[in-house]
Ligand SMILES: Cc1cc2nc3c(=O)[nH]c(=O)nc-3n(C[C@H](O)[C@H](O)[C@H](O)COP(=O)(O)OP(=O)(O)OC[C@H]3O[C@@H](n4cnc5c(N)ncnc54)[C@H](O)[C@@H]3O)c2cc1C
């Protein structure tokens with residue numbers, strides 16, 4: 001009978017690509033930085049993604065979870081992630097060593113509309129682990145510096161020790177083509193030379209913003225969004241030029257498991273980047 | 287479409303012939319009088335006198351739990367052991383529509399090989415049905431079916447009109463051409479039309495889906511959701527029985543004594559408490575009312591907005607399954623502002639107590 005095994009050539013979208021941890025080191029007490037390279041060198045060099053996209057990372061025996069790609073596609077070959085230890089998968093990743101194997105599949109999600117951002121002033125506001133996706137777009141803008149207008153970075157952390165990529169951002173601060181503002185809620189070291197206060201206290205320090213010409217990118221802990229968005233609206237930045245990346249539970253990354261559903265969209269396909277207009281237009285986004 | 291005739295006494299010989307090299311699955315009456323699609327080893331167990339099975343046929347394509355990979359440091363082995371050649375017989379139009387929705391869902395964006403391979407290795411034979419008081423597929427326009435099956439058996443008196451829906455279906459008939467009659471008489475046509483008209487009048491339950499997307503929007507913050515939320519047990523049964531629910535979870539299972547893990551995919555429900563929980567203790571849908579809204583947004587609004595039809599095929603399973611009578615009918619009535627309903631009063635009273 002004809003029922004017998006037909007072979008379907010569909011590529012399995014759930015199949016991870018083996019990747020090796022090239023380098024890993026702590027960024028803060030509970031966040032580690034990972035540099036990984038796909039084992040297949042051709043795939044590694046041709047892995048294309050856009051800032052703001054994420055990958056599913058798997059650890060054998062522990063499971064799989066979504067993480068933002070922190071590196072920039074303008075520097076191909078290595079993928080970078082910053083990962084906070086919170087549960088089963090992240091604990092397992094933390095226990096790995098350099099040269100160990102993990103699984104990677106992706107990239108997934110919509111990412112930032114970088115083409116549409118060209119020619120615009122880019123205002124990046126990050127708090128805590130929000131640096132993970134936003135570092136990608138920041139490095140992308142700096143690597144393609146002449147495609148963008150002003151590039152402004154506001155980065156906040158609770159304490160200096162909790163500032164992700166502190167050294168990297170201190171170095172970037174020296175660049176004249178980047179307006180970089182760092183702040184901590186509290187300085188418990190006595191050594192902090194930059195601003196003290198929540199990230200919104202940086203806004204009065206900004207040089208005049210041309211709102212229609214500005215695209216603002218925001219990512220941080222849930223509490224941060226509310227206050228930062230108020231500031232951005234005060235600056236008259238149009239609602240659809242305020243972009244944010246959101247977190248949801250994700251089990252598949254490819255629009256099948258349903259876990260990331262919001263209203264009628266799947267965050268893993270239609271997000272995780274949304275405009276502020278999407279957020280007020282769609283219930284439940286934040 | 288080609289249509290042939292099959293005498294009822296020839297059904298088993300035909301099924302025998304098509305299931306030579308394949309598993310035959312068909313509705314079977316369980317001891318509790320409910321029906322279930324089961325693997326058939328004895329044709330006499332097939333019971334076509336049924337309204338709905340407990341679980342929809344999607345369980346054959348994506349089983350409640352199955353292994354996706356054997357994963358080891360040597361690599362990932364895809365496991366398609368749930369994909370076996372099957373003949374699925376006796377599927378009603380609503381469930382065929384459920385499969386069509388599943389087909390589309392698993393083809394869009396990223397193709398899901400676990401579903402598609404299973405679907406491609408299964409011959410699906412539909413069967414006509416008669417509505418009970420919980421069926422409302424007329425309202426969802428899923429009481430008739432034009433695609434998605436290989437053969438469809440319309441039962442009339444002592445014979446079937448068999449609709450051939452695919453080239454594979456046609457091949458099946460060629461296995462035992464002697465069992466089928468090519469000529470369909472004027473008489474047959476008349477009795478088919480009479481049957482259809484009678485069936486059209488037999489539907490007792492109707493839901494007006496047209497206004498549902500607007501009502502979901504307009505009553506999104508209505509207190510009705512709190513009442514329903516307090517009554518809901520968060521048991522997830524409604525998702526398990528619904529032909530269009532697709533949510534699943536993934537778990538790693540290290541295999542004892544072996545150097546590999548199995549990566550299992552198992553049915554999940556957005557009605558369960560931790561469905562939307564994320565790291566850091568945040569849960570985007572902590573309240574039952576929020577989870578109910580998601581479920582009903584999927585059924586009554588999202589799909590209609592995207593594809594012009596609801597993600598409900600009118601099978602009535604949630605009506606017969608939910609222990610507290612929260613179902614597509616009662617929720618749509620509540621959305622229509624129907625609060626005098628006995629159901630509603632009862633729920634509201636229960637919640638007050
Ligand atoms: C698009 C996207 C990008 C992301 N980017 C990053 C990133 O760059 N860096 C980063 O560190 N994280 C990122 N995350 C978050 C990251 O995916 C989670 O931290 C990760 O999934 C945690 O996995 P885990 O197995 O370690 O934790 P789990 O073991 O799954 O659980 C961690 C926590 O989740 C909750 N939880 C999970 N399951 C249950 C359950 N069954 N019952 C109750 N509570 C439960 C609990 O609060 C628990 O403490 C991102 C998430 C998304 C969606």
Ligand code: SF4
Nearest residue numbers: 528598599601602604
């Ligand atoms: S919502 Fe209820 S009636 Fe509609 S398809 Fe699902 S289980 Fe059947």
Ligand code: SF4
Nearest residue numbers: 518519521522524608
């Ligand atoms: S609506 Fe009914 S079946 Fe669904 S989870 Fe609530 S109590 Fe269970």
Ligand code: FES
Nearest residue numbers: 253256257258268
């Ligand atoms: S993560 Fe599975 S559907 Fe989005």
